[in-house]
Amino acid sequence: MAINGETHTPxxxxxxxxxxxxxxxxxxxAAVLSSRMRxxxxxxxxxxxxxxxxxILRDWYDFAATISGPPELDYPMSTVSDSLVLFIGTxxxxxxxxxxxxxxxxxxxxxxxxxxxxxxxxxxxNDVCFIRPVFHDGRIIAFVTIRAHQLDMGGIVPAGxxxxxxxxxxxxxxxxxxxLYRDDKPVKSTFNLIFDNARFCxxxxxxxxxxxxxxxxxERLLLESVNRYGADALLGAIxxxxxxxxxxxSEALRTKIxxxxxxxxxxxxxxxxxxxxxxRIKLRIAxxxxxxxxxxxxxxxQARSSINCGVLDVKTAIGxxxxxxxxxxxxxxxxxxxxxxxxxxxxxxxxAVPPDGAIFLYWESSIPVxxxxxRALEKALGPDAVGGDYGSLMIHNANGVSxxxxxxxxxxxxxxxxxxxxxxxxGDGDSYTVFYLANNIDPATEAIESDIPAVVxxxxxxxxxxxxGRHRGGAAVLKDTLWLRDAEHWTMPLHxxxxxxxxxxxxxxxxxxxxxxxxxxxxxxxxxTGALPTDRSIYRESIPVGGMLDPETKTLDPKGEYFYFAxxxxxxxxxxxxxxxxxxxxxxxxxxMERDPERVLRDVRDEYVSIEGARRDYGVAVVGDPVNDPEGxxxxxxxxxRLRGAGG
Amino acid sequence: MAQKYQIVPxxxxxxxxxxxxxxxxxxxxxxxxxxxxxxxxFRRYPVLxxxxxxxxxxxxxxxxxVSRVKWRLLGPxxxxxxxxxxx
Numbered sequence: 001m002a003i004n005g006e007t008h009t010p011x012x013x014x015x016x017x018x019x020x021x022x023x024x025x026x027x028x029x030a031a032v033l034s035s036r037m038r039x040x041x042x043x044x045x046x047x048x049x050x051x052x053x054x055x056i057l058r059d060w061y062d063f064a065a066t067i068s069g070p071p072e073l074d075y076p077m078s079t080v081s082d083s084l085v086l087f088i089g090t091x092x093x094x095x096x097x098x099x100x101x102x103x104x105x106x107x108x109x110x111x112x113x114x115x116x117x118x119x120x121x122x123x124x125x126n127d128v129c130f131i132r133p134v135f136h137d138g139r140i141i142a143f144v145t146i147r148a149h150q151l152d153m154g155g156i157v158p159a160g161x162x163x164x165x166x167x168x169x170x171x172x173x174x175x176x177x178x179x180l181y182r183d184d185k186p187v188k189s190t191f192n193l194i195f196d197n198a199r200f201c202x203x204x205x206x207x208x209x210x211x212x213x214x215x216x217x218x219e220r221l222l223l224e225s226v227n228r229y230g231a232d233a234l235l236g237a238i239x240x241x242x243x244x245x246x247x248x249x250s251e252a253l254r255t256k257i258x259x260x261x262x263x264x265x266x267x268x269x270x271x272x273x274x275x276x277x278x279x280r281i282k283l284r285i286a287x288x289x290x291x292x293x294x295x296x297x298x299x300x301x302q303a304r305s306s307i308n309c310g311v312l313d314v315k316t317a318i319g320x321x322x323x324x325x326x327x328x329x330x331x332x333x334x335x336x337x338x339x340x341x342x343x344x345x346x347x348x349x350x351x352a353v354p355p356d357g358a359i360f361l362y363w364e365s366s367i368p369v370x371x372x373x374x375r376a377l378e379k380a381l382g383p384d385a386v387g388g389d390y391g392s393l394m395i396h397n398a399n400g401v402s403x404x405x406x407x408x409x410x411x412x413x414x415x416x417x418x419x420x421x422x423x424x425x426x427g428d429g430d431s432y433t434v435f436y437l438a439n440n441i442d443p444a445t446e447a448i449e450s451d452i453p454a455v456v457x458x459x460x461x462x463x464x465x466x467x468x469g470r471h472r473g474g475a476a477v478l479k480d481t482l483w484l485r486d487a488e489h490w491t492m493p494l495h496x497x498x499x500x501x502x503x504x505x506x507x508x509x510x511x512x513x514x515x516x517x518x519x520x521x522x523x524x525x526x527x528x529t530g531a532l533p534t535d536r537s538i539y540r541e542s543i544p545v546g547g548m549l550d551p552e553t554k555t556l557d558p559k560g561e562y563f564y565f566a567x568x569x570x571x572x573x574x575x576x577x578x579x580x581x582x583x584x585x586x587x588x589x590x591x592x593m594e595r596d597p598e599r600v601l602r603d604v605r606d607e608y609v610s611i612e613g614a615r616r617d618y619g620v621a622v623v624g625d626p627v628n629d630p631e632g633x634x635x636x637x638x639x640x641x642r643l644r645g646a647g648g
Numbered sequence: 649m650a651q652k653y654q655i656v657p658x659x660x661x662x663x664x665x666x667x668x669x670x671x672x673x674x675x676x677x678x679x680x681x682x683x684x685x686x687x688x689x690f691r692r693y694p695v696l697x698x699x700x701x702x703x704x705x706x707x708x709x710x711x712x713x714v715s716r717v718k719w720r721l722l723g724p725x726x727x728x729x730x731x732x733x734x735x
């Protein structure tokens with residue numbers, strides 16, 4: 001086996017003596033310590049999840065924990081939590097870059113470094129890294145790190161989620177590596193810096209105290225293992241964990257992707273300035289033997305507003321895409337990248353540079369990188385190919401003041417943040433989950449309605465939106481939220497021109513995303529006997545926010561007019577205004593005409609597919625009334641034979 | 649309805665040619681290590697990988713790195729404070 005040109009003996013071929021020499025323990029101990037480190041990051045996360053106050057941590061699980069090795073090993077990140085994937089991919093570099101800049105020799109027991117600069121550490125300014133050096137016998141043997149989204153980090157938009165911010169001065173407070181704790185005591189000047197710039201500090205302070213306790217827990221558990229097995233065994237296990245990932249990725253690259261060149265292109269509709277510019281993300285994959293190179297040359301220059309991402313987000317997207325497509329057997333670690341080289345010029349929408357390359361909605365430009373990997377490798381993977389998910393969060397950010405005069409804020413609760421995945425060879429795509437680059441939880445409706453003056457009136461699947469296929473994609477999610485008080489909103493559908501949910505292996509695409517506002521004068525939800533209907537006629541009353549829509553009916557139309565999401569940069573609404581979001585549908589897998597007609601019938605009964613859709617997309621003639629007599633539906637076998645014969 | 653927008657032009661990474669002495673300095677003997685290969689098949693450019701940024705010299709057809717040297721900590725990304733000197 002060759003790793004970056006160097007001959008390397010696979011782990012499984014090592015003798016016991018060789019293994020002992022390499023990792024300072026036997027195989028069993030190395031495996032136990034690797035599992036122990038996964039246990040530690042899980043417990044760090046559980047502690048924070050149970051004790052967090054802000055909605056974004058408590059209800060979204062918007063954080064992650066990792067363990068990295070010491071400087072002399074070059075900070076290998078052996079262990080990651082099973083939470084936000086976009087975080088864990090950046091944290092190896094975040095630790096190395098921050099500790100190197102701060103100065104290894106400046107660290108001492110009881111320190112915690114805080115850092116959030118996206119250009120140093122990836123993600124955006126609200127995602128603050130808290131890095132704790134773990135000392136043993138006077139030397140650093142590891143770092144335990146938590147990256148956790150802070151509800152606010154200053155900037156011109158409360159909670160921050162906006163694609164219209166023009167530079168780093170508008171995105172929020174940028175923190176270089178700074179001491180947050182020294183000798184296990186808070187560094188007041190750093191807390192002052194944060195809290196003099198951020199809003200909602202009454203929530204931030206207990207959250208930071210909680211995650212500090214989780215860092216202490218991680219440190220304590222790690223040192224327990226050191227005391228039991230020895231520091232050398234732990235350091236060996238850190239290297240072993242990375243080597244396991246590297247070996248597995250190397251073998252997957254060698255055996256699952258034929259040598260060759262693979263290319264794909266994705267897009268972002270527009271930035272937050274105006275609709276005059278569209279952005280392209282280009283990917284060229286070169287694969288030979290065990291090595292792969294992913295080159296983003298040709299990608300559009302950075303956007304004029306905060307829809308960019310950074311290079312570390314791109315690295316994450318590429319590594320995660322390859323893990324999900326070809327190597328699901330071993331845990332993710334920094335070693336997963338040993339045979340992956342990312343080539344990317346500075347100053348693109350995927351490699352923004354300060355001060356004008358503002359980064360905030362970084363997932364909107366890094367998810368397309370993952371999609372480009374999926375799309376580029378579709379033909380090479382054959383039945384193992386995976387299509388697009390809903391691919392864009394259409395994140396909704398709003399704030400106002402309660403009746404009692406207390407400011408409130410919502411972030412990522414009431415937009416299109418959750419949606420469907422693609423179908424795969426294993427089955428239909430799930431319809432309600434988080435995007436491929438995340439792994440979070442869905443805020444409970446009860447929690448949303450108790451925190452903010454809003455009522456979530458609808459969360460359901462939309463008819464005929466899933467990409468058709470032998471295994472269809474998940475259905476688009478339709479979400480209605482009624483806002484009870486004056487509020488200002490930012491809403492960001494950045495992928496409405498073309499559906500993110502592309503199909504593979506003969507499967508069809510899901511429908512594209514869109515969203516609408518229904519002012520109170522157009523539909524009086526409070527006086528009505530039911531929620532806002534979903535039939536096509538209701539959209540005439542709406543004000544479109546974003547989407548490809550028929551300009552008269554304002555319903556989804558791929559050949560219609562593009563409604564630009566930031567034509568109204570900030571929506572200032574009166575009480576009883578409704579926002580409706582419809583995510584993209586997930587891509588289908590396999591030819592729709594090969595889908596078992598009984599499964600199509602079930603989809604009609606469950607209102608994933610209409611009778612017309614069953615006929616049009618699947619060649620299956622279903623007769624009956626799915627709304628009033630769903631169990632009475634049946635297949636017209638003769639008509640289906642004719643349809644499928646004609647179609648096939 | 650016609651939409652009026654422009655596609656923002658792309659940027660690229662330049663893959664620099666390398667000289668024979670540079671290849672030799674990397675320990676490469678073309679005839680021995682890459683029989684049939686030519687000097688023009690080797691290029692130097694930065695990559696982001698395990699361990700951060702590296703300046704590599706690679707044989708393009710096989711993607712073999714003949715040189716991988718640690719590069720700047722943040723690669724080609726400048727900070728807003730780039731060049732700040734407090735001395």
